[in-house]
Amino acid sequence: MRVVLPWVLLFATVAGAEEALYESRLVFEPTDQTPGHVHASCVVECPNGDLLAAWYENGTPLSPPYFSAQGDKSDDVRIGGARLPKGADRWNAPFVMADTFGVSDNNPCLAIDGAGRLWLVYATLLGVPENTWGSALVQYRIASDYQRPGRPAWFAARVLVPHPTGFETALRNALPKRVREKESTDAWLGKRLKDPLQVRLGWMPRAHPLRRSDGAMLLPLGNENFGVVSMAITKDGGGTWTISDAVPLAGLEQPTVTEAPDGTLLAFFRSADDEVHIRRSVSTDGGMTWSLPTLTDRVHPFSGLEILYLKNGHLLLIYNDQEDSPRDRLAVSISADDGKTWKWTRHLENTPGGRFDYPSVIQAKDGSLHATYSYNLKTVKHVHFNEAWVQAGD
Numbered sequence: 001m002r003v004v005l006p007w008v009l010l011f012a013t014v015a016g017a018e019e020a021l022y023e024s025r026l027v028f029e030p031t032d033q034t035p036g037h038v039h040a041s042c043v044v045e046c047p048n049g050d051l052l053a054a055w056y057e058n059g060t061p062l063s064p065p066y067f068s069a070q071g072d073k074s075d076d077v078r079i080g081g082a083r084l085p086k087g088a089d090r091w092n093a094p095f096v097m098a099d100t101f102g103v104s105d106n107n108p109c110l111a112i113d114g115a116g117r118l119w120l121v122y123a124t125l126l127g128v129p130e131n132t133w134g135s136a137l138v139q140y141r142i143a144s145d146y147q148r149p150g151r152p153a154w155f156a157a158r159v160l161v162p163h164p165t166g167f168e169t170a171l172r173n174a175l176p177k178r179v180r181e182k183e184s185t186d187a188w189l190g191k192r193l194k195d196p197l198q199v200r201l202g203w204m205p206r207a208h209p210l211r212r213s214d215g216a217m218l219l220p221l222g223n224e225n226f227g228v229v230s231m232a233i234t235k236d237g238g239g240t241w242t243i244s245d246a247v248p249l250a251g252l253e254q255p256t257v258t259e260a261p262d263g264t265l266l267a268f269f270r271s272a273d274d275e276v277h278i279r280r281s282v283s284t285d286g287g288m289t290w291s292l293p294t295l296t297d298r299v300h301p302f303s304g305l306e307i308l309y310l311k312n313g314h315l316l317l318i319y320n321d322q323e324d325s326p327r328d329r330l331a332v333s334i335s336a337d338d339g340k341t342w343k344w345t346r347h348l349e350n351t352p353g354g355r356f357d358y359p360s361v362i363q364a365k366d367g368s369l370h371a372t373y374s375y376n377l378k379t380v381k382h383v384h385f386n387e388a389w390v391q392a393g394d
Contacts, residue, residue: 018386018387018388019388020385020386020388020389020391020392021368021384021385021386021388021389022383022384022385022389023383023384023385024381024382024383024384025090025091025381025382026375026379026380026381026382027041027053027082027091027094027372027379027380027381027382028082028091028093028094028379028380029379030378030379034379035057035058035059035060035080036057036058036060036377036378037056037057037058037072037077037377038055038056038057038080038374038375038377038378038379038380039055039056039057039072039358039374039377040055040056040106040107040108040206040304040358040374041053041054041055041108041358041360041372041373041374041380042054042055042108042109042110042207042208042360042372043110043360043361043362043370043371043372043382044110044111044112044118044208044362045112045362045364045365045370046112046118046146046147047112047116047147048086048147049086049087049365050083050084050085050086050147051083051084051370051382052081052082052083052110052118052146052152053081053082053083053084053091053110053360053372053380053382054079054080054081054097054108054109054110054120055079055080055081055108055372055374055380056072056077056078056079056080056104056105056106056107056108056122057077057078057079057080058074058076058077059076059077059078059099060076072104072106073104073125073128073129073132074104074128074129075102075103075104075128075129076104077104077105077106077125077128078096078097078098078099078100078105079096079097079098079099079105079108079120079122080094080095080096080097081094081095081096081097081151082094082095082380083149083150084382085149091382092149095150095151096151097120097151097152098120098122098139098141098154100124100139103124103125103126103128104124104125104128104132105122105123105124105125105139106122106123106124106125106136106204107122107123107204107205107206108120108121108122108205109121109122109205109206109207109208109209109219109360110208111208111209111210111211111217112211113142113211113217113237114211114215115237116144117142117143117144117237118142118143118144118146118152119140119141119142119209119217119238120140120141120142120143120152120154121138121139121140121160121205121209121219122138122139122140122205123136123137123138123139123203123204123205124136124137124139126201133202133204133224134198134201134202134224134225135201135202136201136202136203136204136224137159137161137201137203138159138160138161138162138203138204138205138221138232139157139158139159139160140157140158140160140238141154141156141157141158142154142155142156142237142238143155156238158238160203160219160232160241161200162200162203162221162223162230162232162241162243163199163200163243164199164228164230164243164244164245164246165243165245165246166230166245166246166247166248167193167199167226167228167246168189168193169245169246169248170226170228170246170247170248170249170250171189171192171193171226171228171250172189173248173249173250173292174227174249174250174251174273192225192226198225198226199223199225199226201225202223202224202225202226203221203222203223203224203230204221204222204223204224204253204254205219205220205221206220206222206253206254206255206256206270206304206358207220207254207255207256207257207304207305207306207360208256208306208360208362210257210258210259210265210287212259212265212286212287213259213263214286215235216233216234216235216286217233217234217235217237217238218231218232218233218257218265218286218287219231219232219233219234220255220256220257220267221255222252222253222254222255222269222270222272224253226250227250227251227252227253227272227273228246228247228250228252229246229247229252229253229255229267229269230243230244230245230246230247231243231244231255231257231287231288232244233286233287233288242288244287244288244289244290245288245289245290247267247269247281247290247293248290248291248292248293249279249292249293250272251271251272251273251275252269252270252271252272252279252293253269253270253271253272254269254270254304254305255267255268255269256268256269256305256306256307257287257307258307258308258309258315259309260309260313260338261309261313263284264282264283264284265282265283265284265286265287266280266281266282266307266309266315266338266339267280267281267282267283267290268280268296268305268307268317269281269293270300270302270303270304270305271300271302272302275295276299276300276301276302276323277295277296277297277298277299277300278295278296278298278299278300278305278317278319279293279294279295279296280293280294280295280296280339281293281294296339297342298317298319298321298333298342299321299322299323300319300320300321300322300323301320301322301323301324301325301327302325303319303320303325303327303357303358304357304358304359305317305318305319305320305359306318306319306359306360306361307339308361308362308363310334310363310387311363311367312387313336314334314335314336314387315334315335315338315339316332316333316334316335316361316369316387316390317332317333317334317335317339317342318330318331318332318348318359318361318371318373319331319333319359320356320357321333321345321347326353326354326355327355327356327357328349328350328351328352328353328354328355328356329347329349329350329356330347330348330349330350330356330357330359330373331345331346331347331348332345332346332347332348332361332371332385332390333345333390334387334390334391344390344391344393345390345393345394346389346390346391346392346393346394347394348371348373348383348385349373350394354376355374355375355376355377356373356374356375356376356381357373357374358373358374359371359372359373360372360373367386368384368385368386369384369385369386369387370382370383370384371383371385
């Protein structure tokens with residue numbers, strides 16, 4: 001029997017602003033019968049107002065404390081999901097979104113395209129348990145029938161194999177940290193780039209795909225074999241794809257992309273090297289080419305994050321605002337100047353020893369914000385809040 005926690009509800013008044021809103025709940029209460037190693041959620045709002053969330057989980061329940069070091073690399077990992085109907089005070093019972101037999105399905109992300117169709121994108125780790133992230137193959141599914149109880153009815157299931165350019169530039173820009181003295185630059189690059197499996201596999205999604213203002217879908221991807229990021233872009237609903245040049249720096253992963261009011265695309269990245277500050281890059285051609293990433297003043301413990309331009313033009317960042325693990329502090333920061341400075345920060349979680357990470361955030365049609373994130377790797381937590389609540393501070 002699943003136990004649903006009551007809403008934790010907080011209202012406060014901010015002088016001269018909208019009423020601050022914060023409410024939270026677990027998507028499901030973990031028990032010895034629920035899946036273990038629940039991680040990497042993503043949330044979307046359906047056209048009818050329902051919320052859908054997806055995450056990955058072990059298909060076989062784990063014993064307390066519901067965590068295994070190999071939990072996300074075993075061969076029974078699948079994509080789980082759940083629905084919060086519009087106006088409901090609890091999430092419906094979870095269901096299986098996707099499950100590739102005999103391997104691990106990881107890092108799901110969700111999006112609604114311009115035709116109102118639901119997309120599920122995820123990585124299947126073909127080489128588990130010996131070879132994990134570097135063996136990832138990107139899959140995606142599309143559904144038109146998904147605004148009803150239960151699992152979406154997928155009408156398309158496809159594979160995406162990126163063939164990007166610009167790898168060499170990205171790798172050369174990272175050479176001081178990436179190449180041993182005994183290896184020549186050309187030899188190191190040549191060995192890596194001549195292996196088509198390393199180039200075509202290892203691509204991992206994480207943050208939401210971006211529906212550009214022109215209707216195209218942009219999928220941010222990071223390659224675990226090189227620490228290089230590229231964008232996959234489709235203008236025909238996934239029929240064909242264009243792959244961007246690699247962002248010109250290695251040591252990046254799990255990109256998150258948002259579109260500014262002027263059409264410029266902004267990307268933030270999780271670091272794949274020893275730099276604790278979050279890097280950012282911009283694109284002025286729809287995501288096909290990117291500026292050399294620069295450092296922001298925001299720190300993170302090498303963990304997932306997401307950015308989002310709000311309807312009022314403010315930029316929101318959700319992230320672990322600490323330099324070291326454990327990821328026991330999760331913050332929302334808001335900038336009024338495109339991320340140059342961050343005027344407001346408030347914490348969704350701040351419990352020493354806990355683990356709250358891999359956040360996903362959306363702005364709903366009513367202007368409020370919904371976020372989901374891993375809650376101690378046992379379940380997914382959902383929080384509903386607004387900008388006024390963030391601006392009120394801790």
